[in-house]
Every structure is written in C-alpha cells, then in structure tokens.
Amino acid sequence: xxxxxxxxxxxxxxxxxxxxxxxxxxxxxxxxxxxxxxxxxxxxxxxxxxxxxxxxxxxxxxxxxxxxxxxxxxxxxxxxxxxxxxxxxxxxxxxxxxxxxxxxxxxxxxxxxxxxxxxxxxxxxxxxxxxxxxxxxxxxxxxxxxxxxxxxxxxxxxxxxxxxxxxxxxxxxxxxxxxxxxxxxxxxxxxxxxxxxxxxxxxxxxxxxxxxxxxxxxxxxxxxxxxxxxxxxxxxxxxxxxxxxxxxxxxxxxxxxxxxxxxxxxxxxxxxxxxxxxxxxxxxxxxxxxxxxxxxxxxxxxxxxxxxxxxxxxxxxxxxxxxxxxxxxxxxxxxxxxxxxxxx
Numbered sequence: 001x002x003x004x005x006x007x008x009x010x011x012x013x014x015x016x017x018x019x020x021x022x023x024x025x026x027x028x029x030x031x032x033x034x035x036x037x038x039x040x041x042x043x044x045x046x047x048x049x050x051x052x053x054x055x056x057x058x059x060x061x062x063x064x065x066x067x068x069x070x071x072x073x074x075x076x077x078x079x080x081x082x083x084x085x086x087x088x089x090x091x092x093x094x095x096x097x098x099x100x101x102x103x104x105x106x107x108x109x110x111x112x113x114x115x116x117x118x119x120x121x122x123x124x125x126x127x128x129x130x131x132x133x134x135x136x137x138x139x140x141x142x143x144x145x146x147x148x149x150x151x152x153x154x155x156x157x158x159x160x161x162x163x164x165x166x167x168x169x170x171x172x173x174x175x176x177x178x179x180x181x182x183x184x185x186x187x188x189x190x191x192x193x194x195x196x197x198x199x200x201x202x203x204x205x206x207x208x209x210x211x212x213x214x215x216x217x218x219x220x221x222x223x224x225x226x227x228x229x230x231x232x233x234x235x236x237x238x239x240x241x242x243x244x245x246x247x248x249x250x251x252x253x254x255x256x257x258x259x260x261x262x263x264x265x266x267x268x269x270x271x272x273x274x275x276x277x278x279x280x281x282x283x284x285x286x287x288x289x290x291x292x293x294x295x296x297x298x299x300x301x302x303x304x305x306x307x308x309x310x311x312x313x314x315x316x317x318x319x320x321x322x323x324x325x326x327x328x329x330x331x332x333x334x335x336x337x338x339x340x341x342x343x344x
C-alpha cells in the first residue's frame with residue numbers, strides 16, 4: 001500500500017499539461033528508434049554479412065586452398081623435393097661414404113705418423129729447449145738480477161744515510177730556530193698589542209660610553225614622564241571618544257535599518273518557499289516519479305529481456321552452427337588459452 005500523500009489538484013493539472021506531451025513525444029521517438037534499429041539490423045546488416053561470407057569469402061577460401069595451395073604443395077613435394085633428395089643421395093652421400101670407407105686405413109696410418117712426429121718433436125726439441133730457457137733464466141737471476149737488486153738497495157741505503165737524513169735534520173733545525181727567533185717574538189708582540197687595545201676599550205667604556213648612556217637614559221625618562229605619557233593619554237581619550245561615537249551610530253543603524261530589512265527579507269523568502277518553490281518542487285518530483293522513472297524502468301526491462309532472451313541465445317546458436325559446419329573453431333577453455341599463451 002502506498003503511504004505517500006496524493007499531490008493537490010493544481011499540481012496534477014500542471015503535470016498533465018507540461019509533462020504529458022513530452023512523455024508522448026519521447027515514447028514516439030523511442031518506438032521509431034527501435035523500429036529503425038530492428039529494420040537496419042535484420043534487413044541490411046545481417047543479409048549483407050551473410051552474402052559477403054557465403055558468396056565471397058567461402059568461395060575464395062575454397063579456391064585458394066584446393067586450386068592453388070594443394071596443387072602447389074604436391075608439385076613441390078613430388079617434382080622438386082623428391083628429385084633433389086635422390087640426386088643428393090646418389091651424387092653426394094654414396095661417393096662420400098665410399099671415399100670414407102676406402103681412405104680409412106690411410107687416415108689411420110697418417111694419424112699414427114702425426115702422433116709419432118709430435119712425440120719426437122716434444123722429446124728432442126721442445127723439452128730440451130724448455131730446460132735450456134729455464135737454465136738461462138736461473139743463471140740470469142743468479143749473476144745479473146740478484147747483484148743488480150743488491151746494488152740498488154745499497155744505493156738507497158747510502159742515499160738515506162748521507163743525503164735524506166742530514167737534509168731532514170737540517171729542515172727540522174730551521175723550523176725550530178724559526179719558531180724560537182721569529183714566530184714566538186711575533187706572537188708575544190701581537191698578544192701585547194691585543195692586551196693594550198682591550199685595556200684602552202675598557203677605559204673608553206668606563207669614562208665615556210657609560211656616563212653618556214646613563215645621561216641619555218635620564219633624559220629619556222624625563223621626556224617620557226613629562227611629554228610622551230601625557231600626549232599618549234590625550235590621544236587615547238580622543239580615540240576612545242571617537243570609537244564610542246562611531247559604535248553608537250553603527251548600533252543605531254543595525255537596530256533601525258539592517259535588522260528590520262533582514263527580518264523582512266527572511267519573511268519574504270519563507271512566503272516564496274511556502275507558496276511557490278515548494279509546490280513547484282513537489283509537482284516536478286511527482287511528474288518525475290510518475291513519468292521518467294517508470295519509462296526508464298520499462299526501457300531497462302525491455303533491454304534486459306532482449307539481451308538475455310534474444311541476443312545471447314541467438315549468438316550461442318549461431319556459434320554452435322558455425323562450429324558444427326567447420327567454419328569456426330570451437331572455443332577452448334580458459335586453462336587451455338593460458339597454457340597456449342605460456343607456450344608462445
């Protein structure tokens with residue numbers, strides 16, 4: 001049972017006058033659109049698709065497969081590949097196998113001779129040559145590299161003893177004497193200058209800056225007590241009086257002008273909402289609820305019916321017929337699709 005209150009009679013009359021023509025026009029346009037879509041789908045698109053497939057694509061596919069591909073494959077297999085294989089076997093494979101069978105003892109004797117030659121070359125040439133080179137390296141290290149290394153080490157030791165050590169001691173003595181007779185007196189002189197300057201600054205602060213600062217502080221206190229403080233009181237009194245007057249004027253303006261105007265505007269807005277905006281909104285809501293919403297629900301129900309009871313069964317039956325006729329492959333499960341993708 002619907003508990004919503006019925007809209008008043010003027011609202012229903014306005015809804016019928018303004019909404020019903022638009023609803024009728026929308027229904028006519030929707031019916032015309034559905035008819036045009038059905039006619040275009042069943043009279044143009046589907047016949048053209050079937051004609052293109054069965055009058056052009058299927059004959060061309062059969063012609064390409066059975067009049068070109070199959071004869072060409074047979075010709076390549078039996079007229080080109082088979083003679084080439086036979087010629088290769090007769091002219092290449094048989095002579096090569098006969099040559100290998102005949103020359104095997106010769107190659108075996110030649111291999112044994114090469115092995116004997118390599119062993120003799122290693123025993124009488126490479127091994128003595130390697131031993132001679134090793135003896136030369138040992139004698140060179142014993143009579144050349146070792147004495148040369150010892151001589152270089154003795155030169156470095158004598159250079160450190162008679163050159164580097166005296167030079168290092170001389171440089172250290174120069175640094176010590178420079179610090180003793182140059183840097184230390186210079187540092188003491190700078191300390192005396194800094195100490196004297198600090199004492200002079202202390203005396204200047206004690207006898208000049210401090211008395212001047214105290215005198216300036218007393219002058220500032222007298223100036224504040226006898227001039228700045230009375231002037232500040234006077235300015236504060238003037239500002240307080242002016243602000244009080246301006247505040248009183250603003251309060252009177254709000255009391256006798258702004259507040260009555262705001263209250264009057266609020267009452268006008270309440271009357272406008274109660275007698276115009278609220279009835280118009282209710283009328284629009286009633287019209288929307290009883291015209292647009294049922295229409296949208298009906299269109300959605302028809303679309304769902306067409307999708308579930310017409311389009312999907314037709315597509316499934318067409319797919320099954322095409323698969324049975326061999327014009328389309330049967331769909332594979334999702335697991336097989338994933339396995340094929342991973343193999344690729």
